[in-house]
Amino acid sequence: MGYAFSSGTELLDLTDKHGTAISDITINYSAEQQNLAGLDILGEMQRRLQVIREAIDLGMQHAERSASGLSGGDAQRLTAYAPDVPLLGQPVKQAITYSFAIMEHNARFGRIVAFPTAGSAGTVPGCLLAAAEALGKDDAALVRAMFTSAGIGMIIGNNAMLAGATGGCQAEVGSASAMAAAALTELRGGSPDQCFQAAAIALKGLLGLVCDPIGGLVEAPCVKRNATAIANAFMASDLALAGIVSNVPFDEVVEAMRNIGRSMPASLRETAKGGLAATETGKRVWCAVMGDES
């Protein structure tokens, strides 16, 4: 098992030892895994990219609201918005548009790729597809960047958590933002160390974020929190490429996230009993969804 890693430090050492990128190590490690051996790993990732593209296309075509009325139409609204001075910048705006398309499609019982979860499914794909367009990168580069993001996600999953029910929104959208930040950095030619700096900066920015979905649904605030995660990921990637480093290294940020997640009360871990879910609006939606029985 020459490519096995369980922490950021180990993964970074492997990139150093082999003189390759995070994506290469993740691809080689996956090829070694018993239950993935023999699978065309690059082809399977390309297939997932195709499902993501279909979800975006379908999400962009529809503007109707979801059954709950909490989401829908914002992907088209953002596409139509073209001010003289777009303060957000075109790649970020495009990334958010794609993420809305995916998340709105998801809320309509559409077919998506959880990345790493359904609630955070817009962040990494939105960032990578928009950045690839802006930078003129082909599908091979995109697929590699997806592996970079997966490497970061595996470390977070194995050392902390990736579910809102166990660690709050920081574990879903925070992890997705860190994964996207690292992948964007590799896509733009950053070093493996810069990728980890980007991931650390991105994750730190969203530490402590609670999971408080209105009506318990994967819609509000989830859809717009993917937008937050995207802007955060682009920011972190730019900072890392500027040579700015995180005072706390990536592995310790992951440990901090785990500890914060463990001390989060259940009401703020996907139970729809606290935070935004417990607001007047949140309670009204809960009653509507549950058919006024609670």
Next chain:
Amino acid sequence: MSWQVFDIVGPIMIGPSSSHTSGAARLGKVVHELIGGTPETAEIQLHGSFAEVYKGHGTDIALLAGLLGFAPDDPRLRQAAEEAQQAGMTYMISCVDLGLGHHPNTAKFSVVRQGERLEVIGCSIGAGNVEIVSIEGIKTNYLDGKFETLIVMQQDAPGVVAEITETIAREGLNIAQMGVAREDRGERALTIINLDEKIPDDLITELACDERILWVKVLPIIY
């Protein structure tokens, strides 16, 4: 569990929730495979968060989709209630409190197919992944649909587990993980064995010949 690349970039699923929709569909699919097809009747009890927020996530139709044998990314999930009617599967879904020891996203299935009755409890542990926690009231370990799995219900007696593993060794298969639990001394016991290779039919036939073995099932990898 140990996260791998397609657990992170995946699963490919029908929304909206990886735990409450995709995981629910996968649980149903595991039960479909265990009973050997679509059951004629299914009683499903939802516990915890499954019971509280199932409506908005379509947890109920996702469970039915799985019982019908649909994969978690099959678009027919949306019409699973109608599909169940067409397939002649009658079902009842209710909410229940299974107690504190259970994961918040737990479902208890009682299914009947061709005269066989099976009771399975499983939970959706996040990101579309599942864990079966008991079959016929006997605790299970390592049962998550990620391996080719051999499931044997046997008499709790000396040498039965050795008989099973020897048969596996003769077939040249490698055991990745295994667990054994029983109802009580001398009663029924359940052996779960995850294998690195595909399970050949003659292994099942050979094991079924032993009169101390009550039944043998295979759960394939569920993608």
